[in-house]
Amino acid sequence: MQSYSQLRLGDLDNVNVTVTPHPGATLLSLIAGTLGGRPHGVPRHWQRTVEAVIGADSVILRPLFDPHYSVIPDCLTATSTMAEADMSSYLGALAELDDHILIQQLEAEFGPALPRHWQPVADRPGTWTRAYARLMGRLWEEFRIVWKNADALLRKEQERIGLAAVTRSLHVLLPGLSDRLTCDDASIQLPDQQGATFDLAGRRLTLVPVISGHGACLFSFDQPGPAWIGYPLPAVGLLWSGHARPAVRDTTDKLTLALGHTRAAILRLAGTSMPVGQLAALLNCSPSTASYHCDQLQAADLLSRRRQGRQVHIKITARGEELLTLLA
Structure with missing residues (x-):
């Protein structure tokens, strides 16, 4: 155990x-x-x-x-x-x-x-x-x-x-x-x-x-x-691939710095309710990858999920809205 x-x-x-x-x-x-x-x-x-x-x-x-x-x-x-x-x-x-x-x-x-x-x-x-x-x-x-x-x-x-x-x-x-x-x-x-x-x-x-x-x-x-x-x-x-210096994407976007590119994008897309499958297509990633990042955002009370029929829809929470406003 x-x-x-x-x-x-x-x-x-x-x-x-x-x-x-x-x-x-x-x-x-x-x-x-x-x-x-x-x-x-x-x-x-x-x-x-x-x-x-x-x-x-x-x-x-x-x-x-x-x-x-x-x-x-x-x-x-x-x-x-x-x-x-x-x-x-x-x-x-x-x-x-x-x-x-x-x-x-x-x-x-x-x-x-x-x-x-x-x-x-x-x-x-x-x-x-x-x-x-x-x-x-x-x-x-x-x-x-x-x-x-x-x-x-x-x-x-x-x-x-x-x-x-x-x-x-x-x-x-x-x-x-x-x-x-x-x-x-x-x-x-x-x-x-x-x-x-x-x-x-x-x-x-x-x-x-x-x-x-x-x-x-x-x-x-x-x-x-x-x-x-x-x-x-x-x-x-x-x-891991060797001793080459990695390319690091420069950004001044505070939300991206706080959450990372994928989760920042999800939070911005979640202003309107959408299925996780549609979210994955917009992010050009697999549904399992999108679900993983949604799990982390939901654990932080920034995102909510609810089932509608056979699909799971995401929606930004009030706490997520506050963070978007704070880091805008």
């Missing part, structure tokens, strides 16, 4: 949200999806690159990805350097990590009787963390060009999140971050084998776009600082 961790947000209009592109979260996702058995959707040719870089050192990573545990101490993830969002700071923090901090965090997560897979780390913490830091450094050198080529996409994503924050349209943005995330007006849920409930309680919510696969999913809710969520960078598939 699937378990979840929940982050209670409170009033979305009062949530302080930022976007922080941190390469450390991307590296962890690449490893999780390649060697950790996690469903991050990393494409096979990137997996082969990760495997080649890590090689026999994969034994170092085994404690991180035991099939029965999803917890990784925050000192080993991007959490400790989230404010800097800089790889040199992250790698430096790993290399200089105090043994006692790692042991304390392990015991805080698991208690004094550590799971078997973490015991070798606790026995020689300094040796293990230095080896882990060197491994992450090698992986960064290999994927640095991918990160550089994603610069335009990352800037677009920062603009999109910033617009949602300014226009108080997080209820539109959050449900579409990831297929593995569920969201309502008061909380976020993410799959977690050690599921627990946390409160944002006035802290900042940091969104971290991840350049790995369509299933990327990482988060940290339990620290006193900002809570963060790693999610797939929109259009990450543009980067």
